[in-house]
Amino acid sequence: xxxxxxxxxxxxVPEGATVAFNCTYSNSASQxxxxxxxxxxxxxxxxxxxxxxxxxxxxxxxxxxRASQYISLLxxxxxxxxxxxYLCVVNPRISSASKIIFGSGTRLSIRP
Amino acid sequence: xxxxxxxPSHQVTQMGQEVILRCVPISNHLYFYWYRxxxxxxxxxxxxxxxxxISEKSEIFDDQFSxxxxxxxNFTLKIRSTKLEDSAMYFCASRPxxxxxxxxxxxxTRLTVT
Numbered sequence: 001x002x003x004x005x006x007x008x009x010x011x012x013v014p015e016g017a018t019v020a021f022n023c024t025y026s027n028s029a030s031q032x033x034x035x036x037x038x039x040x041x042x043x044x045x046x047x048x049x050x051x052x053x054x055x056x057x058x059x060x061x062x063x064x065x066r067a068s069q070y071i072s073l074l075x076x077x078x079x080x081x082x083x084x085x086y087l088c089v090v091n092p093r094i095s096s097a098s099k100i101i102f103g104s105g106t107r108l109s110i111r112p
Numbered sequence: 113x114x115x116x117x118x119x120p121s122h123q124v125t126q127m128g129q130e131v132i133l134r135c136v137p138i139s140n141h142l143y144f145y146w147y148r149x150x151x152x153x154x155x156x157x158x159x160x161x162x163x164x165x166i167s168e169k170s171e172i173f174d175d176q177f178s179x180x181x182x183x184x185x186n187f188t189l190k191i192r193s194t195k196l197e198d199s200a201m202y203f204c205a206s207r208p209x210x211x212x213x214x215x216x217x218x219x220x221t222r223l224t225v226t
Contacts, residue, residue, distance in 0.1 A: 034214050042220075043217040081113075097144075102154060102156075105155075
């Protein structure tokens with residue numbers, strides 16, 4: 001099983017649609033979780049951290065299910081500027097400089 | 113807002129040559145990382161660094177690779193004898209030592225080995 005697994009997509013949705021991405025991780029002891037977005041040939045940029053109780057930032061909602069080892073990202077009212085690759089990121093051990101693991105990413109394309 | 117800076121933005125080198133990629137992490141961060149991304153592929157962990165020593169490294173990070181923090185600000189990745197397959201984007205990242213803080217990335221160095 002991959003350490004962090006995502007559906008590669010691409011997701012191609014119309015502007016204004018709601019889209020959801022999922023991610024699973026293999027290490028049940030993992031401690032912190034993030035969603036990053038990456039534009040073509042650019043560095044990953046933090047979109048949001050994912051908290052146990054779920055959290056929202058504007059049109060973006062992240063959820064964590066520790067029992068199922070599953071993270072999700074929901075984008076509401078999608079904009080053309082949301083077109084990017086979304087990376088699920090897992091930190092197994094927050095108290096050290098251990099490997100932080102990236103999923104392969106899910107490509108999202110918003111059409112007018 | 114403080115940021116991670118990387119130089120150069122693009123490096124072209126011939127196979128077998130040594131390259132040094134440079135990074136200046138955010139000044140109060142304690143944990144430093146190098147990742148690479150081959151075009152069209154995923155972001156891959158290379159190495160992490162804390163307290164002037166390597167914390168963890170991947171199987172990619174073989175004897176051809178080394179990292180150094182030569183002074184209080186720079187963090188470098190050296191590839192001793194480059195191969196064609198080392199062509200990739202190399203990203204430096206840092207994070208504070210507090211809890212589950214996220215990684216902050218530099219803009220990357222595009223390495224092309226010919």
